[in-house]
Amino acid sequence: MAFLEVKNLHVEVEDKKILNGLTLSVEKGQVAAIMGPNGSGKSTLAYVLAGKDSYKVTEGDVLLDGDSILEMAPDERAAKGVFLAFQYPVEVPGVATMTFLRTALNAQRKTRGEAELSTPEFMKLVRDTSGHLGINQEMLRRAVNVGFSGGEKKRNEILQMAILRPRLAVLDETDSGLDIDALKTVAEGVNRLRSPERSMVLITHYQRLLNFIVPDVVHVMAKGKIVKSGGKELALELEAKGYAQFSGEAA
Amino acid sequence: MKADVRAIKTPAEQALSAAFATVRGTLPGKGAVAAMRDGAFRRFDTLGLPHRRVEEWKYTDLRALMRDLYPLAPAPDAAARARAKNAGKLLAGVECRRVVFVDGTFTPELSDLAPEPGVTIGSMSEALGKGDPLVTAHVGHTFATDDVAVALNTALMGDGAVIHISAGAEPKLPINLIFATGSDKPTSAFVRSLVVVEKGAKATIIETYESGDAQVNAATELVVGEEAQVDYIKITQARALHVASLLGSIGPRAHFNTFAFTAGSSVARNQKFIRFAGEGTKAGIRGVSLLRGKDHVDTTLLIEHAAGHCESREQFRTVLDDESHGVFQGKIVVKQHAQKTDAKMMTRALLLSNEAEADNKPELEIFADDVVCGHGATAGALDPGLKFYLMSRGIREKEAEALLIQAFVGETIEEIAHEGIREALMIASLKWLGTRG
Numbered sequence: 085m086a087f088l089e090v091k092n093l094h095v096e097v098e099d100k101k102i103l104n105g106l107t108l109s110v111e112k113g114q115v116a117a118i119m120g121p122n123g124s125g126k127s128t129l130a131y132v133l134a135g136k137d138s139y140k141v142t143e144g145d146v147l148l149d150g151d152s153i154l155e156m157a158p159d160e161r162a163a164k165g166v167f168l169a170f171q172y173p174v175e176v177p178g179v180a181t182m183t184f185l186r187t188a189l190n191a192q193r194k195t196r197g198e199a200e201l202s203t204p205e206f207m208k209l210v211r212d213t214s215g216h217l218g219i220n221q222e223m224l225r226r227a228v229n230v231g232f233s234g235g236e237k238k239r240n241e242i243l244q245m246a247i248l249r250p251r252l253a254v255l256d257e258t259d260s261g262l263d264i265d266a267l268k269t270v271a272e273g274v275n276r277l278r279s280p281e282r283s284m285v286l287i288t289h290y291q292r293l294l295n296f297i298v299p300d301v302v303h304v305m306a307k308g309k310i311v312k313s314g315g316k317e318l319a320l321e322l323e324a325k326g327y328a329q330f331s332g333e334a335a
Numbered sequence: 336m337k338a339d340v341r342a343i344k345t346p347a348e349q350a351l352s353a354a355f356a357t358v359r360g361t362l363p364g365k366g367a368v369a370a371m372r373d374g375a376f377r378r379f380d381t382l383g384l385p386h387r388r389v390e391e392w393k394y395t396d397l398r399a400l401m402r403d404l405y406p407l408a409p410a411p412d413a414a415a416r417a418r419a420k421n422a423g424k425l426l427a428g429v430e431c432r433r434v435v436f437v438d439g440t441f442t443p444e445l446s447d448l449a450p451e452p453g454v455t456i457g458s459m460s461e462a463l464g465k466g467d468p469l470v471t472a473h474v475g476h477t478f479a480t481d482d483v484a485v486a487l488n489t490a491l492m493g494d495g496a497v498i499h500i501s502a503g504a505e506p507k508l509p510i511n512l513i514f515a516t517g518s519d520k521p522t523s524a525f526v527r528s529l530v531v532v533e534k535g536a537k538a539t540i541i542e543t544y545e546s547g548d549a550q551v552n553a554a555t556e557l558v559v560g561e562e563a564q565v566d567y568i569k570i571t572q573a574r575a576l577h578v579a580s581l582l583g584s585i586g587p588r589a590h591f592n593t594f595a596f597t598a599g600s601s602v603a604r605n606q607k608f609i610r611f612a613g614e615g616t617k618a619g620i621r622g623v624s625l626l627r628g629k630d631h632v633d634t635t636l637l638i639e640h641a642a643g644h645c646e647s648r649e650q651f652r653t654v655l656d657d658e659s660h661g662v663f664q665g666k667i668v669v670k671q672h673a674q675k676t677d678a679k680m681m682t683r684a685l686l687l688s689n690e691a692e693a694d695n696k697p698e699l700e701i702f703a704d705d706v707v708c709g710h711g712a713t714a715g716a717l718d719p720g721l722k723f724y725l726m727s728r729g730i731r732e733k734e735a736e737a738l739l740i741q742a743f744v745g746e747t748i749e750e751i752a753h754e755g756i757r758e759a760l761m762i763a764s765l766k767w768l769g770t771r772g
Contacts, residue, residue: 136723136727158726159728159731159732162726162728162729174721176724176725177746178742179738183738184728187730188725188730191728248728
């Protein structure tokens with residue numbers, strides 16, 4: 085069985101059907117790209133995997149490492165290894181980034197029955213990780229994402245991912261709003277985290293991100309389900325032909 | 336003039352009248368002070384306790400909330416003093432000069448009265464009794480108000496602190512006035528304090544009110560001199576009924592910061608009447624209130640910019656759980672000649688329960704034409720988006736909520752200059768959060 089199994093998933097938001105029987109498998113260590121037009125349900129899939137409660141699953145299941153996660157609260161899913169890099173990272177006024185990282189890491193460790201990290205261990209971990217992403221001490225002292233630029237927010241997401249070391253990372257439109265330099269920094273950060281022990285789902289509208297993070301497989305999503313799967317060359321085909329062939333309307 | 340439109344007095348009003356008649360002859364102060372008491376009492380006698388049809392008391396109906404008057408507290412005996420020995424624990428870790436009042440009475444044996452140049456600390460009752468010129472000059476004259484709670488305090492004021500900081504003096508330690516309950520029976524007290532900080536002096540003064548089953552009506556008059564720097568902090572943990580009035584007159588080019596921290600209080604009203612009497616002053620008027628159960632906490636401000644070129648920041652945050660009720664009324668008045676006033680008021684209420692209620696009433700009354708003034712008020716629950724973000728990182732729901740609440744109050748507590756006090760209030764907030772159901 086694959087590490088992530090999404091089976092015939094039907095999801096509604098405020099009585100509006102968004103996912104219509106989505107089925108998807110992501111192998112352990114695999115990087116899967118999910119591409120699709122706006123409104124195809126890509127972000128909904130990301131939120132449902134992370135456990136946002138405004139999304140109502142009416143049918144189907146999501147298995148992580150063989151266990152259904154649909155009844156789990158977001159924090160339990162995180163402790164089990166799920167991480168969502170938000171398309172629009174939230175500003176958390178009053179909570180210093182450093183405090184936030186440490187609280188999150190230790191909470192996960194506690195849930196998993198692991199010992200909390202000591203202050204020096206934690207400081208070293210953050211130091212070793214933040215440098216690559218161009219995140220300095222000043223940013224770490226500031227409140228989470230408050231006053232951060234779009235690029236800083238995205239780099240902060242990758243920093244969290246690097247510190248929390250998830251087994252399944254879902255990156256929701258991580259490329260949106262980034263200029264080419266910021267995109268490269270973020271992509272390098274993600275590539276450093278590629279590992280046989282870590283599966284990734286890259287959600288993107290554009291092929292551009294996939295030049296920097298080369299996926300193992302590409303899935304095309306339209307109208308709430310996966311409509312085509314293939315290798316990385318599928319992304320190039322989409323770039324050339326557009327999504328019209330899947331949306332059922334002439335471009 | 337209609338002298339009295341009310342036919343019936345409540346038991347509390349009758350008891351207040353009876354108490355005044357009984358103690359009038361023994362209250363400290365003669366001549367002008369006695370006349371001031373009589374005048375203030377007549378005001379109360381005419382109007383009665385403030386109630387919901389009095390605009391300033393609309394949300395805190397004192398007539399309904401105060402069913403009866405507890406007996407006036409007697410001078411504390413040895414047992415009462417012993418019970419109050421550990422009062423003021425919240426700031427136990429902060430090095431302060433502690434001045435203790437038990438059941439409203441100055442208690443030298445529990446106080447640190449070591450002499451310090453430029454600092455005079457004494458008892459209000461004594462000062463009123465001997466006609467201390469500082470008291471005669473200021474008590475009742477700092478801020479003219481018709482408020483009935485202030486009038487009652489003036490009529491019945493017993494003891495309290497008189498602090499004088501001479502020009503240019505800088506007391507080494509913050510001065511912590513601790514008003515504690517010692518009596519094991521319900522009592523009431525009317526405390527009046529006067530703090531005069533002269534030109535260029537620099538002081539941190541804290542009032543801590545820790546009361547058990549006691550009704551406390553406290554009023555403090557604060558005179559801040561030219562170029563003085565004053566941090567004035569009030570900590571309130573009052574289990575029964577607490578009405579406190581700060582009457583302030585702030586001189587030119589002063590730096591004045593005040594902060595009110597209220598937690599674990601059943602019925603508390605903090606009213607502040609502050610006038611900027613000279614140009615070029617910068618002031619921060621802030622507070623945090625933490626409410627649960629059926630707590631009722633009211634913050635009412637009347638900030639008067641009577642001189643130009645002053646900057647004031649009013650920032651208040653309230654956390655409300657269970658069926659608690661929070662009130663914020665903030666009025667900023669800018670007089671016609673107070674040009675270049677810069678005043679910003681912001682109040683935010685965080686509702687943790689559907690049954691909690693927050694009333695916000697900001698008001699600006701501007702008569703000058705060249706000013707920058709603004710106000711904002713929000714009331715809402717914890718942002719579900721923020722909570723989800725934190726939980727998606729592995730933080731448990733209760734912990735995520737605690738972190739967000741802590742941040743909510745922390746942003747205001749952070750403004751306190753004194754590190755030790757800042758930390759003590761942060762810890763007190765965490766403790767309050769820790770006992771959340």
